Amino acid sequence: MLTLWRQRPILVSAFLLATALTLFFAGRLVVQTIYWSNPAHHEQRVSEWMTIGYIARSWGLEPQKLDALTGFPVPKIKGHPQTLREIATDRGVPVETVIAEAEAAIATLKQAVPQP
Numbered sequence: 001m002l003t004l005w006r007q008r009p010i011l012v013s014a015f016l017l018a019t020a021l022t023l024f025f026a027g028r029l030v031v032q033t034i035y036w037s038n039p040a041h042h043e044q045r046v047s048e049w050m051t052i053g054y055i056a057r058s059w060g061l062e063p064q065k066l067d068a069l070t071g072f073p074v075p076k077i078k079g080h081p082q083t084l085r086e087i088a089t090d091r092g093v094p095v096e097t098v099i100a101e102a103e104a105a106i107a108t109l110k111q112a113v114p115q116p
Helices: 002-007 009-037 052-059 063-070 084-091 095-112
Strands: none
Touching: 002 009, 052 063, 052 095, 063 095, 084 095
């Protein structure tokens, strides 16, 4: 390997970088697959720490539809997905109000989705 490094340092560096990126994304895939395959993470009760993306993933809904129905801000406004607590703080309302809006939107979207 040392000989190859001396002969072709750019090629070996590119290979090592590609290998590291592959391992990183493969690791993320495995972690997310294990996390979301646990039934305890499905249809969780809505809490203030959750983001719209997390709620949508947990309930098997599309985040864009959930955003549109609730009128919550676009996730990139602050550069990161906002939690329900952040949304409530920005609106100046209690977090329970935002949670109730999210739960109502979930119920509406679940009724619209045909059950298998």
